[in-house]
Amino acid sequence: MEPTExxxxxxxxxxxxxxxxxxxxAMILAIGVPHPVKTWIWVGALxxxxxxxxxxxxxxKRRHCFWTGPFFLAMTLAVLAHGYGLVDLGSQGWRxxxxxxxxxxxxxxxxxxxEGKYH
Known part of the structure; x- marks a missing residue:
């Protein structure tokens, strides 16, 4: 089957x-929420x-989805690392x-x- 919109x-x-x-x-609304709630909202959203x-x-077969899917999943590790203090990104870390x-x-x-939307 050909990929279609x-x-x-x-x-x-x-x-x-x-x-x-x-x-x-959800991620934007959780910005002012303290850890661990914010961390887990961001992880869930990602x-x-x-x-x-x-x-x-x-x-x-949308091209960018092959890359953004793994990217979002990988970013959960950065969110968890910052949220639990394993990596200090400073006071503006969430931003x-x-x-x-x-x-x-x-x-x-x-x-x-x-080169086009579809693979």
Whole structure:
């Protein structure tokens, strides 16, 4: 079966909101929440988004999903390391992590979809 937008979460507003909008909103709303709640909200959101990307990659073969899925899952390690004090990112650590996650996902998408959306 040829990949089509029909099977792509990003092709519908509800699909995009469920797969990425809600977890991103949860991460933003949790910024002022203390550890460990914030840490686990961010981990849950990253696992949710990473899983959605990998599922989307399998379903529709969208190029960036092959890379953003593992990226989001890998970022859970950075969030856990900072949240539990294994890595000190300073007083702005959560902002650094948020920026790295957002810019990383944007960069991956920009680079991998230059030659088209689908693999």
């Amino acid at each position: 029909k099977f792509d979460f990003l092709s519908t507003i509800p699909g995009a909101l469920i797969a990425w909008g809600l977890p991103i909103a 696992v949710w988004m990473g899983s959605a990307c990998l599922w989307n990659a399998r379903r529709c 650094w992590l948020g920026a790295a996650i957002g810019l990383g996902a944007w960069g991956i998408t920009a680079i991998t979809e230059r």
